[in-house]
Structures are given as structure tokens and as C-alpha cells.
Amino acid sequence: MLDGLIERMLTGDKRATARLITLVENDEEKAREIISKIYPHTGNAYIVGITGPPGAGKSTLLDKLIRVAREEGKVVGVIAIDPTSPFTGGALLGDRIRMQRHSTDPGVFIRSMATRGSLGGLAKATADAIKVLDAYGCDVIFVETVGVGQIEIDIVKTADTVVLVTVPGLGDDIQAIKAGLMEIADVFVINKADKEGADATYFELNMMLDLEKERWERRGWRPRIVETVATTMRGIRDLWNAISEHREFLERSGEIERKRQFRAEEEVKTIVSGRISRIVGEKLGEEEISSLIGMVVRREIDPYSAADRILEKALGVKV
Known part of the structure; x- marks a missing residue:
């Protein structure tokens, strides 16, 4: 059964891919067997983490990023981590409504996963689901965290590029960044930048980056700040370019290998x-x-x- 599913998945069968993700979510022994068989086919996808507090517009932003990536011919995978339903144990929101326009696109695979009580904003089976989508043939995989603010740190163990989404006027936003998110973000996004307070948020982020100048100089990468209005596509291509720029930096500097070694170790x-x-x-x-x-x-x-x-x-x- 597993061999048949894996063979179909490797030829681009979405149903087989969905079934394999369900198995790695729910059955640890089958997950072990599946990952063992597909592992030689992994290591090709670029993983982008989308994190930030609830209400920042992460899903809307991701919907537009999928569009831009598809315009470049990329095969896109999306893993959206949702709260757990207290009744079914499944993802509370199911596949994100805002991204459903892409559901009929053969070049896009969207999957919601439940946290099932795990902290850090990520489901325990996320790493295995990423491997399935990698083997399936995705060029880029977006992982959207559940949006619980200060405990989203686990995304750094999963993604090559971490995008932190914030919005103007969110009182504890900068406080959350100070609490640790500042250290993991590679790109900052001020979404809903048409709202009052966007300039102040931009100034605060810039100031905080200036205070950490020595760290960024050691790393060789100063996080980019991008202003967006996801509902109108404003700034979305700038965001995609910032992600691509960070990828180029990682590959040029050799940092991507260090990141992936750290990820494997964790x-x-x-x-x-x-x-x-x-x-x-x-x-x-x-x-x-x-x-x-x-x-x-x-x-x-x-x-x-x-x-x-x-x-x-x-x-x-x-x-």
C-alpha cells in the first residue's frame, strides 16, 4: 500500500500526497517507514516560514505570495498550522478559505495541520509533511504558523527564510519582537501599511535593527523591512524579491548548509x-x-x- 502511494506521489498525484501526509500526522510507525523511503527524493524545496501575531494578515499575504510564485512557474506547497479542534482533533479552520482560489491549480498543494497541543506555533508532524511535499516536487514550501505571538520561535528550526508579519497599531507587537522573534526574522513585513501608524512601526523596527548592528554585520545579512497591503497586492512583489534576495545570500555565503545541518540536528x-x-x-x-x-x-x-x-x-x- 505504502509503496503504491509513494510511487503515485512521486509522479505528482495529489490524492496520494494528501494520504501520505495524513499517515505521517497520525501514525508514527508509518511515518518512519514513509520518510525512510522518500528521503532520497528530498532536499530540493526552499522553505519559507510565515509567522507573526494573530490578525496580522498572514493568510491573505500568503495567498498573494502563492500568486507571485506561480507566475514564476514555481510548484508551491503550503502547510498552514491551525489550532486543534476540541471535538475532532483536526485543524480548526481547515484549509484556509483565503487560499481556496488556488485549490484547482495543479501547481499548488495546500494542507492545514492541527497543532495538537504542541507549542512553538508548529505541529509535531510539520517536518515530515514538509519532506512529503519536497519529494512531491514543490520548488517552494510556505509554512504558516498558528499565530500565537511570543512562542513562535520553533519556525527557525523549520524554515530557510523566516518572514515576520506585523501590523501598525498592535500594542504588544514590538514587545513580542523584543522577546525573541527579532533574532529569528530574516524579513520583516509591515502589513496593512495603509493604516495610521505604519511609519511609526517602520521607524521602531529600523531603530531596533540599528541597535543590533554588530549582530547583522557578523551574520552578513541585515533583515529587510517591507511594507505591504496584501489585499491590493501593494508591496507583495517587493516581499517576494526580499525572500529571493535572502535565499541568494544563504546560498552564496554557504549559510544555507549550516541552517540545514542545524535543522537536521534538532x-x-x-x-x-x-x-x-x-x-x-x-x-x-x-x-x-x-x-x-x-x-x-x-x-x-x-x-x-x-x-x-x-x-x-x-x-x-x-x-
Whole structure:
């Protein structure tokens, strides 16, 4: 079954591709088998993360970016991370309504995924879904995060270029950037730039970049600031050009290899961590773990010693 689905996916079958993404979302063992089989076909897509607070217009902006990318003949993949439905466990919004005009385009594949409780604005299976779309033949894959502000940092572990979308008049916007997003953004977008306060937002971002001048000089890339009005296409081509410019910088400087090595390292660590958690659960069981936790609460044992005992019993090695 899997071999047939993979063969169809590699020839551009959308239904097979959708089925494979569902499998990597829901079945860890099948995900392992799928990724093992398709991995030699990956590594060709460029991944762009679109992040920022709710209400910034990320979906509308992405809808227009898809249009520009398609005009250049790019095959486009989109993974839109949505909140989880409390009833079905699926993506709350489903495939984004604003992007549905592209659903009949054979050169565009759009998929919504639920966070299922994972933090960082990304679903746990995002990395595997990206690999499926990469093998499917996408030239560029956009990953739109759920939009939860200050915990969107995980996008840096996924994307080659990170686009941070903000809007004028959003009170905690710059505060959120100071909290860590400033360090991961490669391109800043001031969307809805026809609103009052756009100039002030531009000034604040520029000033903050000036304060971090030494960092950008070490990196060799000062993040670009692009003003857009997504509903009218204003600034969209400038944004696409800024993304392309950043890609050229990464490839020219060799930074893209460093980024992808970092991404692979983080992915392997995540897989190892998940496997260890499962082994611990299988070897000890909830009752024994709860007993050790109770000892920590009663101050009979410290947390580090409790963790050592759990790992020693689960893995059979002295830690």
C-alpha cells in the first residue's frame, strides 16, 4: 500500500500526497517507514516560514505570495498550522478559505495541520509533511504558523527564510519582537501599511535593527523591512524579491548548509527525545513514575535523582 502511494506521489498525484501526509500526522510507525523511503527524493524545496501575531494578515499575504510564485512557474506547497479542534482533533479552520482560489491549480498543494497541543506555533508532524511535499516536487514550501505571538520561535528550526508579519497599531507587537522573534526574522513585513501608524512601526523596527548592528554585520545579512497591503497586492512583489534576495545570500555565503545541518540536528534530537519518552512509559508504567513524582513532591528525593532512576531503569544504563 505504502509503496503504491509513494510511487503515485512521486509522479505528482495529489490524492496520494494528501494520504501520505495524513499517515505521517497520525501514525508514527508509518511515518518512519514513509520518510525512510522518500528521503532520497528530498532536499530540493526552499522553505519559507510565515509567522507573526494573530490578525496580522498572514493568510491573505500568503495567498498573494502563492500568486507571485506561480507566475514564476514555481510548484508551491503550503502547510498552514491551525489550532486543534476540541471535538475532532483536526485543524480548526481547515484549509484556509483565503487560499481556496488556488485549490484547482495543479501547481499548488495546500494542507492545514492541527497543532495538537504542541507549542512553538508548529505541529509535531510539520517536518515530515514538509519532506512529503519536497519529494512531491514543490520548488517552494510556505509554512504558516498558528499565530500565537511570543512562542513562535520553533519556525527557525523549520524554515530557510523566516518572514515576520506585523501590523501598525498592535500594542504588544514590538514587545513580542523584543522577546525573541527579532533574532529569528530574516524579513520583516509591515502589513496593512495603509493604516495610521505604519511609519511609526517602520521607524521602531529600523531603530531596533540599528541597535543590533554588530549582530547583522557578523551574520552578513541585515533583515529587510517591507511594507505591504496584501489585499491590493501593494508591496507583495517587493516581499517576494526580499525572500529571493535572502535565499541568494544563504546560498552564496554557504549559510544555507549550516541552517540545514542545524535543522537536521534538532530533528534528530526531537526524535530521540520522543523515543526515550515512549520507552520510559513502556518500561516503568504510570504507577511507578507517579510514585517517584510523589517522592519529589514530598522532598524525599530531588528531581535530578528521580530522572536518573527513571532513565536507569528504562534504558538499563547508569546515568
